Amino acid sequence: MIGIYAHHHGSGHLHRCREIQRELRAMGHDAEILSTADGDVPLPDDAGWPPRELRSARAMTAGGTLHYAPYGVPALQERFAAIAAWIAQHRPRAFYVDVSNEVAAFVRLMGIPVIVHAMPGYRGDAPHQLAYTQAEAIIAAWPDWVEVPQHLRAHADRLHAVGGISRLRPRAGVSRDPHHVVVMAGKGGSTWEPEDWAAVERALPEYRFTFLGGDNHVDDPTELLQSAGIAVTAGGQNSVADLAATDTPAIVLPQPRPFTEQKLGARALDGLATVRNTFPRIDEWRDLLQRRSTNWTRWQTDGAARRAAEVIARVADNPGQLATCVITLADANRADHLTHQVNLMPMGVDHVTVALDDADVLAKAVPKSHVVDGPRNLAAARNLGARTAIARGADVLIFLDADCLASDDLVPRYLAALKQRPDAVAAGPVTYMKQGELRVTDPDPHPARPNPAPGELVDADNYNLFWSLSFALTADTWARIEGDFGGFDPTFEGYGGEDTDFARELQRHRIPLVWVGGAHAYHQWHPVSSPPYEHAADIVVNANRFYDKWGEFPMEGWLDAFEGEGVVAKQSAPERYILRNHELHHPRGK
Incomplete structure (x- = not known):
């Protein structure tokens, strides 16, 4: 069974729903229309309500979160009770709403996958955006060449422009x-x-x-x-x-x-x-x-109702999202930040922590995460995290630095991006928070990294901007990476270079890197040194290793700063960086 809600204003909603219902039935799906306007299941009409004294803007719109939810309207209460009773009786596999943000939210709250109808106009308001965000699919009754309206661009991965839906059947032999x-x-x-x-x-x-x-x-x-x-x-x-x-x-x-x-x-x-x-x-x-x-x-009217029905049927057949796992690396020094990451993670997402050390401490700190004892080597630890997540059934892997928090949009944006580009590695922007801040809203991304508009995907033209703080890929793409070059290269020891090397391998093996708008991560504050003198020895070794592999040096900003401070020196033949004093990690008291 598939439910259909037809709005009562005008006749167009009901006509359109009848056409879609006819196609669903032809495909073998039972479908019933619920409506106050001559539906299969009549719903109570609240015409004339609410009384004027109950029409305050806040009461009518629930503080701007809905369009129509006035107090004290018996027919409105009876309408939603009737919808709930129908759902409880028929257990529909999906529900198409044409149109009502309130009905869409109500049905979704009852645990039913929802498909909504998109209307033209300015619809960037909170109620419309709530309906579009919650919907498994969005049907637009206009041709696929029409530019996606601004208010739908963030939902373009679920938007299906099926063409104009008409109930009319032209007849032969009619002259004008x-x-x-x-x-x-x-x-x-x-x-x-x-x-x-x-x-x-x-x-x-x-x-x-x-x-x-x-x-x-x-x-x-x-x-x-x-x-x-x-x-x-x-x-x-x-x-x-x-x-x-x-x-x-x-x-x-x-x-x-x-x-x-x-x-x-x-x-x-x-x-x-x-x-x-x-x-x-x-x-x-x-x-x-x-x-x-x-x-x-x-205007693509031929077959439009069938295309709409096929969208609804696909949701009914498979409404679930891909199994997703967030993977992070940590030790006891990052336990506090890690607890924030795990406890602010959205429901329905698996979480794996690869312990670089102190696995027993982390297991107690984050009981909601699956903690595995891993190597100190960052590259090897990431590879272990990927294998562990896949063994736990993950279809999508999201690598997130232990200091990072996922915004509410991070997981759905990555999933949407990988639905469109399953062969790619997807990377989102990162906002650095100030000391004492803890939030997953109001992004202010690092200016040195791409920041596309929400829902927009941009192919990378500079793989050197890849950042291991936040990125995602499918399990199938990880399997390809393992087959092509083994994942992150564990010959990079300690700190630095392994993520830039990984990006170069992606480029060499023609694996697309895509910047994902709206997949925001928030980096928690911790003390840093710039350049990181405490990692100077690792950086020199890894920079030379990178040069041997790629013919150029990474982390040049840090290396130049170290050289200026006398921490390292650059040889010309063979071209090499050397650490001048293994004990001198903090010159001039830094």
Whole structure:
């Protein structure tokens, strides 16, 4: 069973849901429509409510988190009770909502995978973003060539533009009367008045006008649209889809709707229809009615309802996310930071800690993490972490430095990125926090690393910017890495160089590195020395090892600083760095 919710405003939502329901049933899925507007399962209508005294903005919108949740409306309570009872009885495998952010959130709270319908307009508000974020898939009834609206870009990995969904079935042998004009206002209402059209009719006596809307209603306007020389309509999604299905030349007059949906949606109609945002002047109408060229095939109505049904069916068949494991390296010195990482990790994510030392201390500090006793070598420890996570069933590996905290978006952004680019290594931005700070919001990423917009993926053109603080890849990609070059190179001992070497190996073996917008990690403060004099010996050894392998030195900023302080010296033949005094790690008292 699949549930479908159809909003009651206008008739377009129900018509669209009926088409999708028909396709779902043809695919072997049972589906029922719940609606206050003639659904299979009637829901209580709260028309006329709430009373004016209960219409305060905060009460109506639950402090801006919802669009419509007024106090004291019995029919609203009965409606959600009816939805809950239907879910409890039928245990649906998925639920398609067209449209209501409140219904989507309610159904999702009942543990049902939700698919939501995207509408045009400005919808960056909190309620819409909540619905889009929670949804397993988002269906847009416009063509796949339409630019993704700003408010949907962060959710583009789950957005499916299926084309315009129409219930009309064109008939053969219908010819067009060039002097017949069909005017469709739709049930949502219009700003034009009867006297406006009376003036147009007087000015153009050679045209015959048929008006649909209000009391003048036909169940099936297919023949009228096919026989008309041109149609004048509001800019609703279903009206536009009906024009495209019947290949009817059109003048579209977008009407005032919530979130300016019709006006913004009509921007995509350039070259398909004539669009006017205000009622044209009388002297404009003759020219407008003679504009008959169309290219409605671009609206992709053929098969659109089937494509929408297939999206819903895929969610019903497999709603779960890939098994994910966060991997970190730590010792007792990082136990406090590690507890913050583990306890702030989102639910449903496995966690593996590779203990560089003090495994028993860490096991007590983070009982929610699977602690394994590992080597001191950072490269070998990361390789062990990957093998351990995969052995525990992980499909996706997220490497996170022990000092780093995962934002709420880190895991879903990495999963979304790897869904689109399963062959890649994904890396997100890192924000460094000040002493005493502990947060996973308000990112201020390190300026030396890429920071794409949320949901945006950018292919790296400089692999040297790779950072082992935060990155993710699939278990399959890790298996390829192990087969190609063995993972992180354990011949890099101690501190520095092994992550830059890893990035070079990715590039040499043509494994894409992708910067992931919105996958924010937050680095907790700890004392540092810059350059890190305490690691000078390791850095010199690893820099020389890197040079032998790649023909150039890494960590050049640190090496130059060490050289300036007299800690190291650079030889020219063979080109090499040497440590001048093994005991001199903190010159001039540093």
